[in-house]
Amino acid sequence: MAGEDRRYFDEIEVGEEYVSPGRTVTEADIVIFAGLSGDYNVLHTDAEFMKSSIFGERIAHGLLGLAIQSGLLTRGMRPFATIAFLGLRWKFKGPIKIGDTITVRAKVMDKRETSKKDRGIITLQRQVLNQKGEVVQEGETDLMVERRSS
Amino acid sequence: MFYFEDVVVGDPLETPGRTLTEADIVQYVGLTGEWEPPTTDEVAASRTETGGRVIPDLLPLCMSSGLGWRVPQPPLAVLAFMGFEWKLTAAWWWRSGRS
Numbered sequence: 001m002a003g004e005d006r007r008y009f010d011e012i013e014v015g016e017e018y019v020s021p022g023r024t025v026t027e028a029d030i031v032i033f034a035g036l037s038g039d040y041n042v043l044h045t046d047a048e049f050m051k052s053s054i055f056g057e058r059i060a061h062g063l064l065g066l067a068i069q070s071g072l073l074t075r076g077m078r079p080f081a082t083i084a085f086l087g088l089r090w091k092f093k094g095p096i097k098i099g100d101t102i103t104v105r106a107k108v109m110d111k112r113e114t115s116k117k118d119r120g121i122i123t124l125q126r127q128v129l130n131q132k133g134e135v136v137q138e139g140e141t142d143l144m145v146e147r148r149s150s
Numbered sequence: 151m152f153y154f155e156d157v158v159v160g161d162p163l164e165t166p167g168r169t170l171t172e173a174d175i176v177q178y179v180g181l182t183g184e185w186e187p188p189t190t191d192e193v194a195a196s197r198t199e200t201g202g203r204v205i206p207d208l209l210p211l212c213m214s215s216g217l218g219w220r221v222p223q224p225p226l227a228v229l230a231f232m233g234f235e236w237k238l239t240a241a242w243w244w245r246s247g248r249s
Contacts (some may be wrong), residue, residue, distance in 0.1 A: 023183075029181065032177070032181050033181060033212070036174065036177050036178060036181065036212065036213075037212045037213055037215055037216040038168075038213065038215075038216020038217060038219065038220070039212075039215045039216040039218075039219060040216075040219070041219065041225075041228065043228070054229070061215070062231040063208075063211065063212050063215055063231075064212075066208060066211075067178070067181070067182045067184075067208050067212055068181075068182055068183075070182060070184055070207075070208055071179075071182035071183030071184035071185075072183060074183070074184060074185070074186065075183065079186065084238070085207040085238055086237065086238060087235070087236055087237035087238055088235070088236050089233075089234075089235045090233055090234055090235070090236070091232065091233035092230065092231050092232055092233055095230075139233075
């Protein structure tokens with residue numbers, strides 16, 4: 001794959017940390033995501049109904065926050081030589097509201113070699129913070145990353 | 151509405167199908183900013199073992215949430231989505247342009 005700045009399993013260290021730029025989540029993001037995903041739940045689409053909810057207003061889809069952080073973090077770190085995204089464990093801890101600005105902080109938590117010599121598995125912890133510094137989402141992603149061929 | 155009391159553990163639910171299109175991929179990439187070569191660069195991606203652009207990893211997950219609302223039962227009275235675990239098992243084979 002093109003892009004010689006990709007980092008291989010061997011050169012990525014446990015404990016490395018990355019911070020993304022901020023991104024303001026807008027009403028347009030929520031409307032586009034509703035159309036793309038087909039998730040028109042009232043939580044995200046009915047402003048009148050949501051006035052009387054515990055949130056007081058529409059909130060972003062949890063999975064929109066997850067999808068945005070994925071793109072946002074690519075702007076805060078050099079890409080890994082990722083072969084495959086294996087899975088994730090994710091928690092939604094608070095709402096993302098229209099106009100909130102989110103930032104992603106990530107940290108390499110674990111590196112595991114596999115039976116195949118050309119690849120390894122890296123676990124990356126990610127936190128999504130709002131403009132008040134509150135963690136609104138967090139979790140871990142497992143990535144299969146290429147080893148530098150010798 | 152389908153409330154907590156109405157949900158039976160182990161009851162299987164099946165959604166309708168949805169065909170993933172190139173438009174879905176392009177719109178998703180624009181929305182998220184995930185401009186990685188495997189999903190956006192046909193020239194580079196065609197030289198790899200996938201043979202072409204792959205679908206963004208989290209796009210099917212995002213679509214599954216919308217499909218979930220189309221199962222043949224009243225909508226769940228959801229107050230909040232708390233969390234989940236998810237595994238990707240066959241991402242390689244979802245190439246754009248293939249059905």
